Amino acid sequence: MSGIGRLRRSASRAYRRAAGTELHRLREQVDELAGEVHVLRARQQAHGPAPTETADIAMLTDMRLPGGTTASLAEEVIAQHDAGLTTALIHAQSGITSLSTGFSPHIRRVMNLEGVHLVSPSEPLRAGLLIIRHPKAMATAASRFPQIQAEQVVMVANHPAADAAGHTEYDVALADARARAAFGAAPVWAPISSVVRESLAQDAESIVLRAEDWPNIFGRLPAAGLARSPGDGVPVIGRHSRPQREKWPDTREDLLAAYPDADDVRVEILGGAEIPQTILGELPARWNVLPFGEEEPSEFLRRVDFWVFMHHPSWREAFGRAAMEALAAGCVVVLPPYLETVYGDAALYAEPHEVRGIVQECWDSPEMFRRQAQAGRDYVARYGPQAHLRRLTELGVVTP
Structure with a gap:
């Protein structure tokens, strides 16, 4: 029986056992197992380096996210690769998405690069720097990351903590507390823009806030796409x-x-x-x-x-x-x-x-x-x- 098959059967047994006060924790265990399935599946698809226990930089998010979170993370991975740095990618199975289609295309395109390693959240890893992308991924992660260690932790806040109507998008205090508990250090919060920084203002006294923003990077400037002159036809x-x-x-x-x-x-x-x-x-x-x-x-x-x-x-x-x-x-x-x-x-x-x-x-x-x-x-x-x-x-x- 394959590793993925064993994990799926474990998840099924856990759901059947779930009842009463145990339900919440059993669901967390099932989600954690589902995350391990995604990591194993990605490793089967990857042809890059084997898992590692050390890396210059570890990057943690829900790798299933299809949009800007993983696209921006992938650009940073490429920059690190080109500079000769090693990167560990840690999947956080979270409540942000229920997608079951595996890692996003952005992650799949970089996970075979030399020096890029897929690391399970339950495996041992020591990194000089851990970059967490999306606070909600940390706040709602199924795993507790028991063997992940880092000398420094940065929490990249790539989304406002509340929307324009004041509705909470993620719990800043919870994300901060869970990072502290998991990695033994206060994360440095790095908003990607002034809009996000403003949304963190009410929590500024209780978190460590980076002085400068952490804007997303853009790897390569393409040729301008305009094929005709302004004023030619309709815009x-x-x-x-x-x-x-x-x-x-x-x-x-x-x-x-x-x-x-x-x-x-x-x-x-x-x-x-x-x-x-x-x-x-x-x-x-x-x-x-x-x-x-x-x-x-x-x-x-x-x-x-x-x-x-x-x-x-x-x-x-x-x-x-x-x-x-x-x-x-x-x-x-x-x-x-x-x-x-x-x-x-x-x-x-x-x-x-x-x-x-x-x-x-x-x-x-x-x-x-x-x-x-x-x-x-x-x-x-x-x-x-x-x-x-x-x-x-x-x-x-x-x-x-």
Whole structure:
């Protein structure tokens, strides 16, 4: 019987035994076993190095997450690999997602790199630095990581602790306490942007907060995707994101203001449109919609002039990777005004009803369009691999 088969049978027996006050702990044990299954499955798929008991850097998150968390982690792994550093990837089976499809494609693409090791949360490991991505992964992890040791612990907060309506997204105190209990050291909290830092303000007295933010990095600046000159034909408004309710405006008026159904503009969407379809009743005939994962963002963005991201009023974007991809591709990016503290002059800012006016003004001025597109690419260039290596150096990590 394979290791995965034994673990699955153990999980099944645990569920059958669950009753009364034991139910919660048994469910935790089942989740922990499920996490071990994912690690074993990934090891079977990987052709890279065997497990290790030491690493320069350990990186812990729920490796199943399909979006920006694992994409950004993967970019950091590549930067560490290119610098000659060893990395241990630790899967935290958590309550963030119920996906059972294994590790995300972002993780699968880096787990075969030389010096990158998959480590079970129950296995022994000693690392100079442990980077935890997503506090909720720590707060809700099934494992207690009994044999993981690290000289320093950084908690990368890649999402606000509360949304715009004040609803808690994750328990800061719980994530902090569980990290302290597991690793014997107070984690240094590293928000990825000013938006996240602001959300941690009420907990600033009880946690160790890094003086500087920990923005996501972007590995390689692609060639600008603009295939035609501004003013040539109608402008193309586009967006790509995961198909979640909070990623979209919540009213018909705001949806059609930001993403018009009109002859003088085209709309391209990657990531599905089930949410707006529910709100609108039917999708506008002039929208071209592709499902999430149907096309690589880099290819999709070659068709987009203006990347417009308007969302639910309760949502707060932290440091969106999709926005960085659009800036890197040479799109003019239009965002809600609160994000100006993050992106500065790299983007334009508007409420939904202001989008069309900004798009048309910029489209009618090729000079303005090119200047804004270049400002976006210049911004992304500041967040390359060297930015990550510099912060590792500040933490005492020595590259070979």
